[in-house]
Amino acid sequence: MELICPAGTPSSLRTAVDAGADAVYCGFRNETNARNFPGLNFSPEELAEGVTYAHRRGAKVLVAINTFPRAGAIGLWHQAVDDAVKAGAAALILCDIGLMAYTAEHYPGTRLHVSVQAAAANVDAIRFYVERFNAKRVVLPRVLSVPEIAAITRGTACEVEVFVFGGLCVMAEGRCSLSSYATGLSPNMNGVCSPASHVAYEEQHGTITSRLGGFTINKFGSGEPAAYPTLCKGRFRTDLSTGYIFEDPVSLDAATLLPGLRDAGVTALKIEGRQRSRAYIENVVRSFREALSALDEGRPIPAGMLRPLSEGQSNTLGAYRKTWR
Amino acid sequence: MKLTLGPVLYNWEPSVWRDFYFRIADEAPVDIVCVGEVVCSKRLPFFQDLVPEVVERLAAAGKEVLLSSQALITLERERRQTASLAREADLLVEANDVTALAHLVGRPHAVGPYVNVYNESTLAWLAGNGARRVCLPPELPASSIAALAKACSDVQLEVWSFGRVPLAISARCYHARLHKLTKDNCQFVCGKDPDGLPTDTLDGQAFLSVNGVQTLSSTYANLIGSLPDLAAMGVAACRLSPQTCDMIAVAGAFRGVADGMLDPAEGQHALDLICAEASFSNGFFSGTAGAHHTAAAAV
Amino acid sequence: MTPSHTSTAAFPAFVSAALRPLPLGPLQLFLSAVLRRIVRHHPRIFDRLGAHAGKRYGLAPSDLPFAFVLHTAPHAPRIVVVRSLPERLDARIAGPLRALIGMADGSFDGDALFFSRTIAVEGNIEAVLALRNAVDDAGVDVLREGAAVLGPLGQFGEALMRHQRNRSTADRPGSTASGSGEASSWN
Numbered sequence: 001m002e003l004i005c006p007a008g009t010p011s012s013l014r015t016a017v018d019a020g021a022d023a024v025y026c027g028f029r030n031e032t033n034a035r036n037f038p039g040l041n042f043s044p045e046e047l048a049e050g051v052t053y054a055h056r057r058g059a060k061v062l063v064a065i066n067t068f069p070r071a072g073a074i075g076l077w078h079q080a081v082d083d084a085v086k087a088g089a090a091a092l093i094l095c096d097i098g099l100m101a102y103t104a105e106h107y108p109g110t111r112l113h114v115s116v117q118a119a120a121a122n123v124d125a126i127r128f129y130v131e132r133f134n135a136k137r138v139v140l141p142r143v144l145s146v147p148e149i150a151a152i153t154r155g156t157a158c159e160v161e162v163f164v165f166g167g168l169c170v171m172a173e174g175r176c177s178l179s180s181y182a183t184g185l186s187p188n189m190n191g192v193c194s195p196a197s198h199v200a201y202e203e204q205h206g207t208i209t210s211r212l213g214g215f216t217i218n219k220f221g222s223g224e225p226a227a228y229p230t231l232c233k234g235r236f237r238t239d240l241s242t243g244y245i246f247e248d249p250v251s252l253d254a255a256t257l258l259p260g261l262r263d264a265g266v267t268a269l270k271i272e273g274r275q276r277s278r279a280y281i282e283n284v285v286r287s288f289r290e291a292l293s294a295l296d297e298g299r300p301i302p303a304g305m306l307r308p309l310s311e312g313q314s315n316t317l318g319a320y321r322k323t324w325r
Numbered sequence: 326m327k328l329t330l331g332p333v334l335y336n337w338e339p340s341v342w343r344d345f346y347f348r349i350a351d352e353a354p355v356d357i358v359c360v361g362e363v364v365c366s367k368r369l370p371f372f373q374d375l376v377p378e379v380v381e382r383l384a385a386a387g388k389e390v391l392l393s394s395q396a397l398i399t400l401e402r403e404r405r406q407t408a409s410l411a412r413e414a415d416l417l418v419e420a421n422d423v424t425a426l427a428h429l430v431g432r433p434h435a436v437g438p439y440v441n442v443y444n445e446s447t448l449a450w451l452a453g454n455g456a457r458r459v460c461l462p463p464e465l466p467a468s469s470i471a472a473l474a475k476a477c478s479d480v481q482l483e484v485w486s487f488g489r490v491p492l493a494i495s496a497r498c499y500h501a502r503l504h505k506l507t508k509d510n511c512q513f514v515c516g517k518d519p520d521g522l523p524t525d526t527l528d529g530q531a532f533l534s535v536n537g538v539q540t541l542s543s544t545y546a547n548l549i550g551s552l553p554d555l556a557a558m559g560v561a562a563c564r565l566s567p568q569t570c571d572m573i574a575v576a577g578a579f580r581g582v583a584d585g586m587l588d589p590a591e592g593q594h595a596l597d598l599i600c601a602e603a604s605f606s607n608g609f610f611s612g613t614a615g616a617h618h619t620a621a622a623a624v
Numbered sequence: 625m626t627p628s629h630t631s632t633a634a635f636p637a638f639v640s641a642a643l644r645p646l647p648l649g650p651l652q653l654f655l656s657a658v659l660r661r662i663v664r665h666h667p668r669i670f671d672r673l674g675a676h677a678g679k680r681y682g683l684a685p686s687d688l689p690f691a692f693v694l695h696t697a698p699h700a701p702r703i704v705v706v707r708s709l710p711e712r713l714d715a716r717i718a719g720p721l722r723a724l725i726g727m728a729d730g731s732f733d734g735d736a737l738f739f740s741r742t743i744a745v746e747g748n749i750e751a752v753l754a755l756r757n758a759v760d761d762a763g764v765d766v767l768r769e770g771a772a773v774l775g776p777l778g779q780f781g782e783a784l785m786r787h788q789r790n791r792s793t794a795d796r797p798g799s800t801a802s803g804s805g806e807a808s809s810w811n
Contacts, residue, residue: 181614240504275735277735309735
């Protein structure tokens with residue numbers, strides 16, 4: 001199984017390659033990708049340098065252009081596709097139907113990967129992208145159990161990539177407007193979720209209150225692990241109970257599921273976290289490279305090593321385990 | 326300007342569901358009515374047998390009926406249902422996921438608000454694939470709606486104009502989770518909240534509304550004040566999403582404004598009375614936070 | 625096995641107490657020189673800061689009796705040592721000095737430090753992220769730059785600081801450090 005690793009900056013790209021990534025994915029420094037965060041991402045020149053660095057060490061670079069182009073401004077997204085191909089991207093990770101059509105028409109030789117943002121959650125949806133746009137790989141949304149993933153790989157010739165570590169979308173990706181409901185900015189349109197520009201932390205007597213767009217998303221007592229003010233991992237109040245209605249602030253860690261994912265026919269394993277630091281990339285990539293070696297050699301896979309890097313300092317198997325639902 | 330009544334998104338008692346559509350057929354000044362289960366396939370068996378008589382009654386009343394497909398399809402059973410709906414239906418099918426689109430290639434169909442149509446390139450591709458009507462994603466701002474309407478004249482564009490805004494869909498059922506049940510043994514507890522389960526912030530501010538695997542806004546979207554703008558952009562229809570308030574009266578208010586019988590302020594006043602419990606929003610349309618509401622959406 | 629980040633090695637209280645009466649003037653001169661070196665070696669930082677170049681950040685080491693104001697003006701960046709942070713700042717970042725330095729040189733992950741409540745941030749969070757990401761990309765080795773300014777004495781101090789950090793790494797169960805040295809640290 002290939003190990004696909006995030007890079008938010010040129011340094012992170014080099015760190016990921018050096019730590020054992022088979023491929024690194026990254027995006028341009030604008031709203032054409034879903035980690036459009038301040039201080040992150042690549043200029044076309046930086047991307048070309050990154051590709052050269054990766055190629056010298058036998059790794060590939062995939063470029064995520066995984067937001068939905070804005071009506072009246074599609075040129076920016078077309079430019080991103082052109083620049084990525086020119087820089088030598090091994091594949092483009094896309095979610096928008098119109099942009100896939102553009103890419104398939106203008107660059108039929110470039111590999112097209114269906115982004116998780118396209119939320120292709122079953123073989124019919126995957127078939128649609130394969131037949132219409134010659135997609136070579138699909139990144140599965142984080143809504144499926146391992147047996148369901150196995151059924152999908154049996155039902156399609158398309159390569160399947162799944163997330164194994166990092167921030168966990170609780171909602172089907174690419175179909176969530178929670179962020180824009182509170183802030184006006186969304187993953188689909190702006191490449192940001194719960195954007196920092198709309199976040200406020202207030203500390204009083206050791207309790208941190210996090211707000212997003214003026215809505216209180218969470219309160220952390222002193223000493224309690226904190227989390228991003230991501231809407232789906234906030235505490236809310238209903239008549240039935242108060243707390244994490246949608247999901248606790250946890251990260252996905254599917255290291256222990258690697259044998260199952262391999263047997264399910266998964267081609268590639270994806271690590272989330274283009275917004276994270278080099279220290280995160282270094283540790284997570286190295287840890288999964290080690291886990292894959294253990295898998296190949298039939299040794300037990302160490303578990304829970306990366307918990308300190310995780311949101312809320314805890315991990316979950318998410319939808320891979322059916323009871324999560 | 327046509328009015329479309331979207332599918333009922335909540336788990337209503339089958340008899341309530343049927344009677345609702347019967348009343349719509351008999352009394353509501355809407356042109357198009359969507360019928361089907363968009364949110365959770367487990368609910369469908371309860372009212373499936375009632376669909377033919379509801380469709381018949383609506384058609385007899387002169388309504389155009391669309392059959393809406395499910396928004397998130399992960400189970401084998403759901404995939405088969407979607408395939409048979411898309412392949413066998415006599416009526417226009419509204420695809421709410423690419424899964425349904427895959428079966429509708431080359432045949433006339435509608436595209437629902439859960440398919441990501443954000444730009445003219447995607448819209449043109451879908452039109453070429455057979456889309457005749459497209460209900461745009463609710464988070465689109467007026468600027469995008471205007472650009473889309475301008476770019477594509479051979480597709481009837483529809484805009485989410487009334488009702489709680491669907492914000493997210495998940496594999497996880499939050500109703501079951503809140504009742505400490507598993508999804509497989511959910512006991513259909515979402516039926517306890519026919520207008521969604523109010524979900525507030527820790528400070529007690531109304532925020533979201535849970536509907537099984539779907540999360541909606543606490544506010545009702547309300548673009549009645551912007552109907553003249555929508556018409557001027559070339560938007561063909563407004564979608565009214567069923568809530569437990571008097572939807573016939575809601576449709577009447579929209580009809581009145583769309584036809585120029587009421588001015589937008591009068592229409593707004595009528596809605597204030599009809600949905601006294603609701604707070605309204607039009608922030609998505611205005612290009613700000615979706616939860617915001619401005620009296621006359623400045624575009 | 626989860627390491628407790630809340631106990632991130634702080635300077636012992638006596639060190640902090642010993643530093644309290646010191647005049648800030650020499651430290652100010654030293655830090656200004658360090659900043660000049662950093663800017664010279666990492667010109668891309670300001671490019672990455674983008675619209676946030678020019679913001680004023682308060683950096684408050686929770687284990688030291690003084691704090692810093694970093695003004696990220698692209699042509700004339702400044703760092704000022706203060707006894708306490710002024711009110712008017714774009715953002716504040718507070719935490720043990722070692723955590724702040726470790727974020728700059730890429731040993732520590734800022735998010736993890738935040739999750740564990742080791743650091744606290746306030747103010748314009750976007751500006752904080754921009755700084756964090758820009759500095760992380762540059763990989764600013766604060767200790768080395770500082771040592772270079774101080775000369776031979778500095779190299780001794782650098783070695784001492786690194787030794788102390790590595791020792792704190794080894795103390796932590798569940799560390800992902802797998803013998804890869806500095807960069808793996810405790811998260």
